[in-house]
Amino acid sequence: MIKSDYLVIGSGIAGLSFALKACRTGVVSLITKRKLFDSSTGKAQGGIACVTDKEDTFESHIEDTLIAGAGLCNKEIVEIAVRTAPERIKELIDMGMNFAKKSYKDSDSEFELGLEGGHSKRRVLHSGDITGEEIEKVLINNVKKAENINIFEEHMAVDLIVDKSNKCCGAYVYDEKNATVETFLAKIVVLACGGTGKVYLYTSNPDVATGDGIAMAYRAGADIANMEFIQFHPTCLYNPIAKSFLISEAVRGEGGILKNQKGEAFMEKYHPLKDLAPRDIVSRAIDTELKKHGDKFVYLDIRHRGEDFLVKRFPNIYEKCLFYGIDMARDMIPVVPAAHYCCGGVAVDKYAQTTIKNLFAIGENACNGLQGANRLASNSLLDGLVFSEYAYQKSKDMLKDISIDENVPEFVNEATGNGDPTTMLHKWEEVRRLMSNYVAIVRNDERLQMALKRIELIKDEVKNHFRDFKVSMELLEVKNIVEVAEIIIKSAMKRKESRGAHFNSDYPKKSSNIKDTIVAK
Numbered sequence: 184m185i186k187s188d189y190l191v192i193g194s195g196i197a198g199l200s201f202a203l204k205a206c207r208t209g210v211v212s213l214i215t216k217r218k219l220f221d222s223s224t225g226k227a228q229g230g231i232a233c234v235t236d237k238e239d240t241f242e243s244h245i246e247d248t249l250i251a252g253a254g255l256c257n258k259e260i261v262e263i264a265v266r267t268a269p270e271r272i273k274e275l276i277d278m279g280m281n282f283a284k285k286s287y288k289d290s291d292s293e294f295e296l297g298l299e300g301g302h303s304k305r306r307v308l309h310s311g312d313i314t315g316e317e318i319e320k321v322l323i324n325n326v327k328k329a330e331n332i333n334i335f336e337e338h339m340a341v342d343l344i345v346d347k348s349n350k351c352c353g354a355y356v357y358d359e360k361n362a363t364v365e366t367f368l369a370k371i372v373v374l375a376c377g378g379t380g381k382v383y384l385y386t387s388n389p390d391v392a393t394g395d396g397i398a399m400a401y402r403a404g405a406d407i408a409n410m411e412f413i414q415f416h417p418t419c420l421y422n423p424i425a426k427s428f429l430i431s432e433a434v435r436g437e438g439g440i441l442k443n444q445k446g447e448a449f450m451e452k453y454h455p456l457k458d459l460a461p462r463d464i465v466s467r468a469i470d471t472e473l474k475k476h477g478d479k480f481v482y483l484d485i486r487h488r489g490e491d492f493l494v495k496r497f498p499n500i501y502e503k504c505l506f507y508g509i510d511m512a513r514d515m516i517p518v519v520p521a522a523h524y525c526c527g528g529v530a531v532d533k534y535a536q537t538t539i540k541n542l543f544a545i546g547e548n549a550c551n552g553l554q555g556a557n558r559l560a561s562n563s564l565l566d567g568l569v570f571s572e573y574a575y576q577k578s579k580d581m582l583k584d585i586s587i588d589e590n591v592p593e594f595v596n597e598a599t600g601n602g603d604p605t606t607m608l609h610k611w612e613e614v615r616r617l618m619s620n621y622v623a624i625v626r627n628d629e630r631l632q633m634a635l636k637r638i639e640l641i642k643d644e645v646k647n648h649f650r651d652f653k654v655s656m657e658l659l660e661v662k663n664i665v666e667v668a669e670i671i672i673k674s675a676m677k678r679k680e681s682r683g684a685h686f687n688s689d690y691p692k693k694s695s696n697i698k699d700t701i702v703a704k
């Protein structure tokens with residue numbers, strides 16, 4: 184048994200930020216299923232939205248967030264995120280983060296501010312086009328130096344341990360190197376496992392994004408909210424061998440124009456903000472164009488900004504495109520929408536408390552009301568930063584009243600088979616194809632019904648694998664993506680309207696009855 188005050192599951196911006204605070208008041212076990220760096224944060228290109236310029240206002244950032252969220256944001260949460268953002272950014276800078284600074288003076292912000300879809304002002308702090316990578320490096324450096332944090336890489340949580348009084352006491356954790364399952368006990372358990380992109384065939388997410396936090400919380404009986412709102416990023420590179428490479432929305436912020444394969448700019452037909460409309464609108468517009476013309480991709484054209492600017496502002500994207508034979512300064516970039524962000528998740532209050540005692544959820548696997556039905560660009564890293572602080576403020580005061588409960592059942596898995604890795608891979612592909620065909624940008628009741636029937640069969644098959652085969656990372660991940668796929672389908676079936684990232688062609692309008700979708704076991 185491994186005991187600590189806090190068990191933090193996940194090593195993106197939310198988990199690392201929480202661990203760095205929590206270690207001031209207790210011992211932290213930080214587990215992550217691959218290496219510390221393997222998280223969606225490390226792949227984030229755009230940046231963090233934060234008001235830093237006198238020309239900009241908190242009210243304007245709040246308003247933009249609410250508009251993108253299509254009526255489903257919790258205004259109190261949005262206010263907290265926007266108004267406390269500058270303090271959290273300062274903490275990051277004090278830890279060593281360098282955001283791009285201006286080399287010229289055109290306003291009072293010292294930062295070079297990016298613009299992305301749905302923002303009425305330039306307000307995105309960035310570090311070129313590798314903002315997440317830089318933040319992740321800074322947080323990891325600090326975590327490695329911290330005294331009270333014990334890091335467990337290649338450890339994947341199997342399930343939460345919840346007692347009869349609905350109190351979370353820890354988690355069973357699979358240690359990949361030793362192929363054993365350990366019991367981790369803790370006073371406070373924090374889910375910071377990131378998103379669900381791997382439930383879909385095309386995603387901007389890294390391989391680790393298999394919805395583990397949401398699936399575990401669901402199995403443990405927590406409320407899960409708004410999972411129908413899977414945000415598709417409009418512009419992932421279309422290339423048969425490029426895996427999940429994002430072309431940042433900041434490229435459109437700097438003048439990139441979407442064009443169909445006839446070379447026609449089409450966004451003006453869909454929204455007055457054209458290429459910088461909120462993401463759900465741009466993704467649906469691309470989907471419509473693709474279907475109308477029978478094409479597989481559209482183009483993003485930023486050639487007019489010239490090589491010097493593009494190399495300086497987007498060094499990573501420029502280089503990556505060149506690697507695939509596309510010179511952004513001379514060629515249009517082929518792009519498609521891809522699953523990018525899960526706006527729903529484990530239902531939490533403003534302190535990140537779930538419906539299970541002593542279990543918190545922060546970052547992408549949580550649903551706190553900041554993102555509503557469609558997240559505003561560059562509000563996701565902000566979510567992790569702000570609500571890890573709120574979770575810490577609440578949980579540190581709870582520590583003294585919680586004792587570690589050692590009287591928990593042992594993990595039982597008597598299976599001896601190793602399973603067939605190819606079967607597992609097929610199962611994985613089957614789910615992802617099913618979700619991409621039936622539960623993606625445009626849905627309807629018939630497709631959702633078909634998807635549910637099929638996913639229930641797959642779920643049964645995976646249950647059998649679990650009974651017959653020894654625990655492995657692959658098996659756990661497949662189990663989680665199937666679980667999350669089922670939750671997404673059930674949530675989508677409950678919402679009889681179209682709002683934000685959820686579009687059902689049988690109910691193409693918004694309903695006047697605005698409410699969250701809750702799914703629980």
Ligand code: SIN
Pocket residue numbers: 227228229230429430431432433559560561562563
């Ligand atoms: C991007 O760079 O386009 C991604 C930013 C985000 O998802 O907020």
